């Protein structure tokens with residue numbers, strides 16, 4: 538009951554705001570139309586570009602309103618405008634964006650439907666409050682002389698007329714109570730139709746996102762290949778070359794100087810052991826065996842144990858994610874923990890990982906100096922690109938003075 542009461546109170550607040558917002562919207566619409574008509578003589582272009590962000594933030598306010606009413610987010614539909622674009626390019630992009638015109642149409646629709654949705658509940662509520670204020674008891678107890686007020690079509694001035702107005706107040710209250718959620722629900726549906734991205738716009742955004750993440754993944758895969766090539770070249774390959782040389786020399790010296798030959802063979806054996814260790818290290822870097830054996834849960838536990846700073850971990854991943862996602866998250870956490878050990882001067886690190894709502898979320902916090910920055914060239918930027926290939930995100934929060942918190946999220950289902 539208390540919840541319903543609070544719901545009605547907030548709905549009455551929304552209705553009240555809808556008495557003002559649609560009118561503001563109509564004023565904004567007129568302003569945009571004026572700037573558009575001035576665009577023919579150039580001066581309108583900067584004016585139009587100045588009003589568009591106002592219209593968009595106004596529409597965004599309604600998106601949040603609709604989200605609050607329906608418990609379902611309304612994503613922004615706007616196509617991205619590059620920061621370095623010239624005024625003319627921005628004008629062309631905004632004019633080409635369907636969402637601009639849908640917003641303007643929305644301002645017009647909201648100017649009528651929104652006003653109605655604001656008006657009805659407020660009038661009904663006001664009427665029921667009035668009836669409560671001038672109820673028959675007031676006249677019976679205090680008999681206020683000369684008091685007269687209109688409630689609907691009834692002029693309330695004494696006990697009898699107050700009694701006649703009572704049913705009207707009760708009906709108004711009932712209509713407000715029952716009708717307001719339905720009316721606001723209808724309004725939210727209507728608003729959603731205009732403010733939500735169209736399937737076409739969503740597809741376009743998705744294609745743009747995929748184009749960027751594909752080129753990022755290709756780039757990071759190429760960088761990874763180069764790293765493996767360098768590691769092979771400088772590590773195992775060099776050792777195998779020296780192994781071959783030692784074996785060759787040993788073969789030559791076998792009859793003439795068996796002692797030196799045996800020393801060379803000893804060195805060759807050492808080189809082969811080192812090359813093997815190098816190859817093992819490299820293979821671990823490509824897909825750590827702990828991930829293959831024990832999944833992300835085991836991988837993260839191993840990383841926590843190997844970290845030079847004490848790590849308090851809480852890892853709840855009841856299943857296996859696809860291999861590439863496990864590897865991406867493993868290396869991302871490895872980078873974040875390495876950063877904490879290298880840069881933060883932290884005394885304690887917290888690592889938590891969980892799976893909920895179709896996403897794996899990993900959070901790493903350290904109580905160090907903070908001030909971390911995410912640059913495209915740095916390790917943090919690299920892990921951002923790695924996760925982006927899986928539609929994942931990295932959020933870094935690291936005020937100077939600490940603490941540093943890194944949240945990694947990747948959508949995926951567990952098997």
Ligand SMILES: Nc1ncnc2c1ncn2[C@@H]1O[C@H](COP(=O)(O)OP(=O)(O)OP(=O)(O)O)[C@@H](O)[C@H]1O
Pocket residue numbers: 876877880881882903905906907908909910911912914915916917918941
């Ligand atoms: N946990 C942290 N606490 C404090 N500062 C940090 C932390 N993590 C990163 N930083 C700062 O942010 C910078 C960027 O980090 P990033 O991982 O991108 O690069 P890097 O560690 O310097 O180089 P790379 O990872 O490529 O070896 C670091 O140079 C460091 O100054």
Ligand SMILES: [Mg+2]
Pocket residue numbers: 872875876915916917
């Ligand atoms: Mg780093």
